[in-house]
Amino acid sequence: MKKYLSLCLLLLLSFSPLISHASTDSLVKQSKSTHYNLVLIVADDLGYGDLGFTGSTQIKTPHIDQLAADGVIFTQGYVSSAVCSPSRAGFITGINQVEFGHDNNLGGVETGFDVEYNGMPLTQQTIADHLNKFGYVNGLIGKWHLGKEPQFHPLKRGFDEFWGYTGGGHDYFEALPNGKGYKEPLESNFKTPDPITYITDDVGNESVDFITRHKDEPFFLFAAFNAPHTPMQALEEDLALYKNIEDKKRRTYAAMVHRLDLNVGKIMQSLKDQGLSENTLVVFFSDNGGPTDSNASINAPYRGQKGVLLEGGIHVPFVMNLPGLLPKGMIYEEQVTSLDVVPTFLALAGDTKTPMDMFTGIDLIPHLTGKTAPLANREMTWRFTISKAIREGDWKLVSIPDRLPMLYNLAEDPSEEKDLALKNIDKTTYLLKKLGTWDVNLPHPVFLEGAVWKKRQLGLYDHAYQLRQPEVK
Structure with a gap:
């Protein structure tokens, strides 16, 4: 009987092109909806007031604005530190980083301290470590800044693919074979990195390549842009767009944010082209507030900047976009934090075993879909x-x-x-x-x-x- 039914099904599909196409499309759609892909896009030192949807009057950011308009905008979105490295240690673990000693920014090794501990403690699991258990392929494109010693390398912290640099910043146009600091060589475990064109474009292009190569399997992409972190370097064609801004540093900053916006758009278009938009959660925020004194960013209406715990240092643009599940155009006014990213990602990945109370953050999805009450008076x-x-x-x-x-x-x-x-x-x-x-x-x-x-x-x-x-x- 089973052989007879199988033969009938085979004949039916062979002689009915319309049925065949419909069935195939259904199966593909079902296959792509059985898991959620996860994309975390992080800007570096972006001022709160420097995007269209946060009120900018000078800088045009249509792609990030569209990401926000199609998703959930958090008007009270925070990060867990006012500088790069501890903020990243927090949102990549879901635990307030000071609870495991990652209080300071990473730089040189101070007298009395051991270089072997100059990075995010090895006792901590990253979101990539957790997602490995659920068959996700994990990719980091861009900035790491959680330790340069071999034991802290992203490929030893759960990531399957890495293209980028392990330090805290990079030149936008040049990497030298024996370079140090901002001109350190780019590295990759899956290709020989091409010479830098403009590093914001390169991060965008490599992110698109990652999505294209892994479109048929669950993936986590961490697109870690270094824009608009110093050095202040922009493309001439982008500077021309903002020639009306008299202050040279501010003009350069605006051009750098413009190029960041184009590459966020590039990533979103890639998800659309691959048919992945509906079941991909995209999160966007800045790792901390803008350092107004060094890159001419504006954190209006907030006082303060990178390095201090006034609102300007920790209150950041924050968006979640998942068309297949989250409401479009929602303005969420309760407090959320970058520490919520890990438990939210794990819940979408189907993790029912990891105890969620180990995280400082929480799964935001039930609060955004109305299954749980809004987060009022959060500490x-x-x-x-x-x-x-x-x-x-x-x-x-x-x-x-x-x-x-x-x-x-x-x-x-x-x-x-x-x-x-x-x-x-x-x-x-x-x-x-x-x-x-x-x-x-x-x-x-x-x-x-x-x-x-x-x-x-x-x-x-x-x-x-x-x-x-x-x-x-």
Whole structure:
């Protein structure tokens, strides 16, 4: 009987082209919908106010704006640190990085510290480690910045493919065979890297290539752009688009963000071309706030910048896009954090065994689809070298060494211009005690950055910051 049914089915498919095509399309569609692909796109040192959907009046970012319009915009999206390396350690593990000693930014090895520990602790699993268990192919294209010693290499932290560099930044036009720092050679385990054209384009092109090669299997792509991190280098054709901006550094920055936007669009178009858009979760954010003093970024309406725990250092553009599951055009106004990425990814990957309470972050999908109540009055804590901060509901307290704690009501004062600490002693005392109890239970940092950075960070709290968008001439 089974042989007879099989023969009938074979004959039916052979003599009915329309049925054959319909069945094949259905099977392909079903195959592609049995898993979710995961794409994490991270900008480097992007100012909050420098995208169209966050209010920019100077810089045009139609592709990132479309990504946001078709997905969920988080108006209160945060990262777990105000600088690159600890922020990345947080969002790649789902655990607040200070809980495993990754408090500082990675640089040289300070006196008294061991080079063998100068990277993200090997005790921590990355999202790639977790996804390996579910058959995902994991690719990192671009910046790593979680340790240059061999034991910290991304290929030893769960990634199957790596094209990029292990340091904290790179020249946009040149890599030298024996280069150091920003001109270190690019490396790859699956090809010989071509000479750099413009590295933002190269990261975009390699990301598209990764998607094309792995379109028929579940994949995780970490597209780690270094734009618009220094050095300030842009293509002439992009500079020409912003010739109306008089300040040269700001003009260069705008051109760099423009090129970033084009390459985000390139990645999104690739997903569409491969028929993967509906079942691919794309997350976009910046690793920290813009360093306004070094790359001319604007974090308006937020005060502060990269390196400090005011809103300008940790409140970032944040988008999730998954057309097949998440609502289009949703504005989510409750607090979320980059630490939520790992548990969200794992839930979509079908992980029912990893205990989710091991993560600081949470799975956001039930909250975005209405299965669970919105995240109200969520508590968040930060520590970065000299600074500590806590947010509970609308109240945020920031503590630094040379002054009394600062208290802000972010619902009434998102720019943190009115310190209410002395007018609300009970709230100040309550949050300071809570923050202090958390802080003293954290481990010592496993490495330190140079002491010169502490003085610099302290000074950044007193800078005057641009809280409004510039007038367009």
